Amino acid sequence: MANRQILLKSRPVGEPTPANFECVDRPVPAPAAGGALVRTIYLSVDPYMRGRMNAGKSYADPVNIGDVMCGGTVGQVVESLDPTFKPGDLVLGDGGWQEFAALDGSRLRKLDANAAPISYTLGALGMPGMTAYVGMIDIGQPKAGETVVVSAAAGAVGSVAGQIAKLKGCRVVGIAGSDEKCRYVVESLGFDACINYKTEPLLGRLRKHCPGGIDVYFDSVAGSTLETILRLINVGARIPLIGLISLYNATELTPGPNLFPLLVRRAMIKGMIVSDHANRQPAFLADMTAWIRDGKVKVRETIVNGLENAPAAFIGLFRGENTGKMLVKVSREA
């Protein structure tokens, strides 16, 4: 039995391509003392991984050339040397882009398949959902009646962030990259409006849909969208900056927005990395589990089959090929 792996073959210059990855078959590892061998069921692909493909430390160490690409996984225990886990257990871990991973028990969390679909642990109930939760609630601090704009509104993070703002009583306007996504955001997720930034004039449409100005902008994009938003912010606006997907593939340091509106409107931009906020996880899990159970937060996934398609799925994130969370289904649950 082989362990198929996707390795980082070379560092991308600009947009990543399939040639930056290599698919190899290696022997299945044995679990170490205190660890377990886990068979991957779902692999998460996320925009942050683009940063790990660069040399040099950002907020985390890079993946080395020739190493297995990093990533969150949901899998099933095959063999365990940690008494906490037994074969068949469903676990969340950071197995990376491979079919099997030998992981230390301290890095695994047992999942209850009856609580929610196990894949949600990589999306709305996992890192992306918690990014939305902490970014929107703690930094955005939306108040009932305020206007909230959410970029990448059909994506894993934005879709949840906007729904949280709706739960807080806000007017919520999404920005997304296709008419189909915009329909989904309004009709399924309940946003008040959604703008297709690829076909509609952003400033004019924002003016129309945000007649009272913008109080919170949940930003995972940066770039020219942020510049446009700043023209419409209200006094005291809050801008949680949780990603910069428009810049991740840039080959040179592009300038940012003119900061005049920040001063004039006494507004705040604050960067956030969810791993700093582990103390918020219990509240997040309690709230989000209830919201999903009660239908207050709706979840969609885009699932690509087969580990060999992980590079294409990942590259697709930068082309907007996903609606909701992008996942790779690596194997079936036994």
Added chain:
Amino acid sequence: MANRQILLKSRPVGEPTPANFECVDRPVPAPAAGGALVRTIYLSVDPYMRGRMNAGKSYADPVNIGDVMCGGTVGQVVESLDPTFKPGDLVLGDGGWQEFAALDGSRLRKLDANAAPISYTLGALGMPGMTAYVGMIDIGQPKAGETVVVSAAAGAVGSVAGQIAKLKGCRVVGIAGSDEKCRYVVESLGFDACINYKTEPLLGRLRKHCPGGIDVYFDSVAGSTLETILRLINVGARIPLIGLISLYNATELTPGPNLFPLLVRRAMIKGMIVSDHANRQPAFLADMTAWIRDGKVKVRETIVNGLENAPAAFIGLFRGENTGKMLVKVSREA
């Protein structure tokens, strides 16, 4: 007896010039019911006035063409129809660029000449000092042992902001525009270092003087300085943005800094206008009065004589001609 006034004659394009102002002699006004006639002793000139010279509302209404330029003043009551004030009283008000102003009593505050020099009410004990206080303490939140960088360090706001950070136990590095200012900032104000941005390489000197990175950047400048600072900020850095003097004379919207470091370092930029923070005035006045009295905050002023020189004094702000607070002495105390 005439009332000399400086009017806004035309709106500047780029840097203001003397031709944007007009000096006229008008009749001295009579106080209205509930008001007082005040003879100006000191007029404050401040960078924010550049915004008032533009058409269109920023955070306050513009000065209209032909109107007296706005500005804070310290003066002496000549005649009063408000029982709170009597002739000879020293008062803080917003008399504008003129020798006499008829002001409503509600817009005047009586000054105690024994507490501190009356001109300080326009500087360290007034709007600039309170901008430094609220910006540094409430937004910057400096903690003992942290490294704080202050732009325009020899100016009315920066000089106070840096001294507050020293009082909080921080390492404080200033940025100023001449060797003389840098000497003043280090030798008189007690900053740990000061960089002459006109002659020294900013990035290299910041690296040298901030070996542990930058935790707080007190920004009244924006522009390329901010871009350089962002390369050296620590995780969780705070950047109070209290002015953008490098942009005030810009004739087009210049781009801002690349925002990547904000995300990677989970940092915050927050704009501040001091008039939002009136609730902090009692604490500010209590602390700052004591700090000045005890020699913990040192104050310097650059005083230009004669109302007719107010335009030159104001224009000089953008050329760094002041050390400490720039004031125009309009008349002597009677």
